[in-house]
Amino acid sequence: MSTKQSTLGQLIAALGLDTENEWSHVVRERLVAYALLGLYVFVIWFPIYFIFITSIKPTSAVLDIPISFLPTQPTVSNYVEIFQNRPFELYTLNSLIVASTTTVICVTLGTVTGYSFSRYDFVGNKTLLLSIVGARMIPPIALIVPFFSIMSNPPLIGGLTGSLYDTRIALILTYTFFNLPFAVWIMKNYFDGVPESLDEQARIDGCSRWEGFVKIILPMAKPGIAATAILAFIFSWNEFVFALVLTSSEQAQTLPIAVSLFVADDFVDWAHLAAGGMIAALPGILFGLFFQQYIVSGLTQGAVKE
Amino acid sequence: MAHVELNDLVKEFDDVTAVDGISLDIPDESFTVFVGPSGCGKTTTLRLIAGLERATDGEIRIGDEVVNDRRAYERDIAMVFQNYALYPHKTVRENMRFGLEQHDTPEDVITERVTEAAELLQIQDLLERKPSELSGGQQQRVALGRAIVRDPAVFLMDEPLSNLDAKLRVQMRAELNKLHEELSTTTVYVTHDQVEAMTLADQIAVMDDGQIQQVGAPTHVYSNPRNMFVAGFLGSPSMNFIEGTLERDSAGKLQLDIGTETHDVPDEFDDELESYLGDEVVLGIRPENISLNQDGIAANVHPATVQVVEPQGEKTVLEVGLDTGQTIKAAVDPDTTVQMGDSVNLRFDRDSLQYFDPQTGESLTYESKSEQKLTA
Numbered sequence: 001m002s003t004k005q006s007t008l009g010q011l012i013a014a015l016g017l018d019t020e021n022e023w024s025h026v027v028r029e030r031l032v033a034y035a036l037l038g039l040y041v042f043v044i045w046f047p048i049y050f051i052f053i054t055s056i057k058p059t060s061a062v063l064d065i066p067i068s069f070l071p072t073q074p075t076v077s078n079y080v081e082i083f084q085n086r087p088f089e090l091y092t093l094n095s096l097i098v099a100s101t102t103t104v105i106c107v108t109l110g111t112v113t114g115y116s117f118s119r120y121d122f123v124g125n126k127t128l129l130l131s132i133v134g135a136r137m138i139p140p141i142a143l144i145v146p147f148f149s150i151m152s153n154p155p156l157i158g159g160l161t162g163s164l165y166d167t168r169i170a171l172i173l174t175y176t177f178f179n180l181p182f183a184v185w186i187m188k189n190y191f192d193g194v195p196e197s198l199d200e201q202a203r204i205d206g207c208s209r210w211e212g213f214v215k216i217i218l219p220m221a222k223p224g225i226a227a228t229a230i231l232a233f234i235f236s237w238n239e240f241v242f243a244l245v246l247t248s249s250e251q252a253q254t255l256p257i258a259v260s261l262f263v264a265d266d267f268v269d270w271a272h273l274a275a276g277g278m279i280a281a282l283p284g285i286l287f288g289l290f291f292q293q294y295i296v297s298g299l300t301q302g303a304v305k306e
Numbered sequence: 307m308a309h310v311e312l313n314d315l316v317k318e319f320d321d322v323t324a325v326d327g328i329s330l331d332i333p334d335e336s337f338t339v340f341v342g343p344s345g346c347g348k349t350t351t352l353r354l355i356a357g358l359e360r361a362t363d364g365e366i367r368i369g370d371e372v373v374n375d376r377r378a379y380e381r382d383i384a385m386v387f388q389n390y391a392l393y394p395h396k397t398v399r400e401n402m403r404f405g406l407e408q409h410d411t412p413e414d415v416i417t418e419r420v421t422e423a424a425e426l427l428q429i430q431d432l433l434e435r436k437p438s439e440l441s442g443g444q445q446q447r448v449a450l451g452r453a454i455v456r457d458p459a460v461f462l463m464d465e466p467l468s469n470l471d472a473k474l475r476v477q478m479r480a481e482l483n484k485l486h487e488e489l490s491t492t493t494v495y496v497t498h499d500q501v502e503a504m505t506l507a508d509q510i511a512v513m514d515d516g517q518i519q520q521v522g523a524p525t526h527v528y529s530n531p532r533n534m535f536v537a538g539f540l541g542s543p544s545m546n547f548i549e550g551t552l553e554r555d556s557a558g559k560l561q562l563d564i565g566t567e568t569h570d571v572p573d574e575f576d577d578e579l580e581s582y583l584g585d586e587v588v589l590g591i592r593p594e595n596i597s598l599n600q601d602g603i604a605a606n607v608h609p610a611t612v613q614v615v616e617p618q619g620e621k622t623v624l625e626v627g628l629d630t631g632q633t634i635k636a637a638v639d640p641d642t643t644v645q646m647g648d649s650v651n652l653r654f655d656r657d658s659l660q661y662f663d664p665q666t667g668e669s670l671t672y673e674s675k676s677e678q679k680l681t682a
Contacts, residue, residue, distance in 0.1 A: 197391035200358050206379040206408030219395045 048281065055079070055274035062270045078275035087250045091258035092279065098168050098254055099236040099283075102175040106232040107225055110183025115213060117184065118191035119199065129188070136181035140241065147174055148245050170246045171254065175239060179232040186231075190224030191217065226294035234284050255280040308369035308382075308459040308492060309334040310355060315364035317350050324350040326516035327364065332509070335490045341503035342513035342539070348496045349464055351513070355494060356462050357381050368459060379408070384453035385462040388469065390445045392437040392452075399433040402452045409456075419455040426488070427451050443474045450482075454489070461493040467502060479505055500540050504528065512536045529658075534667040537590050537660060543623055546596075546634040548589045549664060552582045562589055565630030567608060572656050578670050579661060587670070588662040593623065595658035596636035598644065599651040610634075612648045626652065 054062055056074045082088045117129050151170040152163050164170040194217060202212030218225075240256040247253045259280055262273035310332040317325040325347045332338045340348035353359045355366060357378035366373050373381050384405070392401050399420060406416045424430045427447045437445055446466065453461055467475045467482075479502060486493055486506075497503055503510050504524045512519045512527060512535075520532040531537035537545045550564035552571070560571035560579055569589060571579060579587065599607045613633065614625035621637045624644065628634060636652060644650055661670040 195389055195391065197387040197389055198393065200356075200378070201385070201387065201391040201393075203358070203378045204356065204383065204385050205405035211408075216393055220393075 048285075051274045051277050051281075054270060055278050057271060059269075059271040062274075078271045079279075082272050082275050082279075086258070086261075088258060088276065088279070090250045091253055091255050094168060094250075094252055095237055095254040095280075098171045098175065099233050101168075101172045102179060102236040103229050103232045105172070105176050106179045106183040107229050109180060110187045110228055111218070111221065111225060113180075113184045114187025114189075115191050115217065117188045119196065129184070133181045133185050136178065140178065144241065144245055147242065151246055165246065166248045166252050168252050171236075171239075171243060171252065174242050174246065175232075175236040179235055182231060183228045186228050187221070187224055190221055194220055223294050226291060230287050230291050230294065234287060237280075237283055309336075310460055310492060310494065311365075311367040312351070312355075313365040313367070315351065315354060315366065316362045317347075317354055317359060318362045323516050325354065325361075328513075328516075328518045330511055330518060330521060332492060332494060334492055336508045337486050337493045337495065337506055338509040338511060339495045339497060339503040339507035340511050340513055341497055341500055342519075343498060346513040347516040348498075348513045352385075352462050352464055352494060352496045355381075355460070356383055356385050382459040383462055384456040384458040384460075385464065386449045386453050386466045388465040390437075390449040390466075390469075392445060392448055394437050397434050397436055398429065398440070398448050398451075401437070401448060402433075402455050405452065405456050416455075419457065420451075423451040423454040426454065426485070442470050443478065446470060446478060450485070454485075459492065461491050463493065463495045465497050466495075468497070468499070475502075482506060500542065504540070512539060514539070530669075530672055531590075531660065532669055532672050534588065534590070534662045534669075537662070537669070541592055543593050543635045543637065545590045545592050545660070547662070548591070548628075548630075548632060548634065549586060550589060552579060552585060552587045554583065562587060564589070564628075565632075567629060569608070569654070571661070572659065575661060575671050578673070582663070582670065586664045588664045590660035590662055591634075591654050592658060593635040593637040594621070595655040596634075596638070597653050597655070598636075598638055598642065599653035608652045608654070610650055610652050612644050612646055612650055615644065615646055624650075626650065628652075 050069075053069065053071060055078055056071055056076065057068075058073055058075055058077065061068075061073065113132075117125060148165075151174075152165045154162075154164050164173070198216055198220075199209070199212050202216045203209070207215060237254075238256060239254075240260070243254050243257050244260070247257065250258075255276070259273060259276040262269040262276060312328055312330045312332075315325055315328050316323070328347075328351065330338075340351060342348050350359060354361050355368075357373070357376060357380075361374055368381055368383070392398075393404065396404065402420045402423065403416055406419065411419075420433075421430075424433060427450060429444065429447050429451060432440060432444055432448065437448065440448065446469075449466065467478050470478060483506060495502075495506060507524050509521065510524045510527050511521045514535050520527050520536045522530075527536060528540050531540065531545075534547065538547070548562075548564055548569075550562035550569065553561060553563055555561050555568070555570075559573070560576060560583075562569040562571060608628055610626040610628050612624055613627050616623040616625070617640060620640060622640045622642055624636045624638060624642075625633060626636055638644075659671075662668065663670055
């Protein structure tokens with residue numbers, strides 16, 4: 001006991017604290033902080049954990065009472081079955097095509113447009129930028145009917161006919177509409193943080209404006225590009241409402257819709273829903289884990305003067 | 307190497323005229339410094355020469371060719387920016403190579419030039435580092451190195467030392483001097499720091515309001531300013547200006563009535579100043595041309611009271627109040643024992659007096675002083 005007390009005393013002295021009173025106060029503060037953080041982490045991760053556990057339970061065990069929170073008879077049958085009984089490979093492919101195409105379009109156009117807004121002082125550039133970003137301020141729900149109407153009867157251009165309803169193109173166009181303003185905004189802010197003297201130095205070194213952009217400015221904008229890409233990809237991958245309204249079959253339906261199809265009027269196929277949900281959630285979780293550093297540095301670029 | 311010629315150069319941004327019809331000849335191998343306060347148009351002039359801005363009017367010649375319509379990289383210039391503008395994602399070596407690669411220079415020439423420049427600037431050890439791993443002084447050297455490897459006809463430098471601390475700035479200033487001595491490349495340099503301008507330049511161009519106020523050798527411009535702006539801008543502490551009315555004393559000599567006392571005008575200025583008889587005239591005297599007179603009142607000795615004493619090491623700057631109420635500065639011997647509140651007699655060195663027209667600011671004695679200098 002006395003050894004313990006003297007060790008504590010040494011520790012208190014080492015930390016530069018005056019009294020044991022102060023020490024216990026610090027400990028209490030820390031405990032409260034950790035408890036709150038722990039609760040937060042639990043609230044975030046528990047649903048994901050629970051879906052995972054459910055996805056590896058045999059179908060018959062899913063609704064067992066009491067609920068088991070640990071895998072007692074782990075199985076991959078749910079994962080195998082959703083690919084066997086339903087065209088999950090098509091849904092996944094649709095999601096991949098829609099999300100990656102949207103991402104490529106948004107990053108390409110967003111980067112070039114953002115650079116122009118950052119560097120060129122043309123008439124009306126502020127108004128244009130505001131109207132581009134402002135378009136994103138409209139609540140998406142207000143646009144569902146117009147989008148449905150446009151995609152079902154697209155304006156005829158160059159003699160093209162036909163409906164875009166239930167096509168991946170409809171989703172790609174819609175998601176581009178929602179993500180491009182973000183992409184332009186992020187990239188414009190990113191380029192604003194890159195000194196213009198670098199463009200000028202490139203011009204003196206023998207680059208045209210385009211060459212200077214590609215060879216000098218673009219490589220410096222990688223974090224901004226990464227942030228834009230991740231946001232666009234995850235948005236398109238997760239989007240549900242427009243996908244529900246604009247598609248009706250596996251030729252265009254994406255994973256979120258596929259997962260929702262496990263909910264029938266009088267029955268929910270929990271085990272398969274959980275397996276589908278895990279597949280749908282995976283890219284988001286992986287992207288988040290690996291690229292979070294880029295998201296932060298990409299979004300905060302130019303916020304402080306270095 | 308080439309000379310640069312600016313003819314009636316004008317640059318307008320919307321309603322603002324940044325460069326207002328300047329003409330200047332920058333001789334081959336010279337080190338010309340544009341100096342002036344912020345917004346005087348000096349950087350814009352440099353950017354016009356670089357091809358980063360298009361002239362609204364006028365002509366820019368590099369060598370014998372008009373380059374107005376040429377792109378920056380076709381002008382055979384290299385520029386050093388205030389923030390160095392090193393490519394952050396490239397190593398020092400890649401930074402130095404980039405311009406040469408863009409010009410399709412053969413590999414062996416690139417390697418040779420980069421090695422030579424790195425040796426010249428003593429940055430051999432830094433070649434594989436990224437700019438973010440370098441100190442300010444090292445970044446500065448790399449920026450210079452990148453300009454040197456290009457072996458351009460003209461170096462353009464936009465306040466390249468202003469981001470360095472005071473000690474490093476003095477050191478780099480000396481190195482720039484040495485570098486120019488060695489390479490003899492025509493250099494156009496922009497700064498707001500008059501000490502930099504004085505120490506580096508063969509030719510100094512003082513700018514204000516988009517116009518060149520005066521061009522010449524630094525010492526000539528310093529001792530023979532063409533107008534009150536140049537007189538006040540060059541020199542620290544700056545020139546004192548004392549306003550008075552020009553009149554003749556009973557003996558017929560010109561003198562300036564500066565309130566409670568008079569100041570005798572040296573005879574040699576009789577011709578220039580005669581037409582101003584009865585008018586206001588400004589007397590200019592630099593602080594270092596004022597000394598403390600021990601022998602009591604004599605010609606051009608003015609009684610004053612010491613208000614502030616600022617020892618600066620090599621000199622002591624006094625802020626003194628004349629009996630007329632005006633405050634002026636005097637730079638005196640650092641061994642002086644005067645203290646705040648002391649009464650002193652100030653002697654104005656008669657060879658260093660300048661007279662200006664208070665309306666136009668023009669020097670009334672510029673021609674005559676220039677001639678004196680030439681005949682001497």
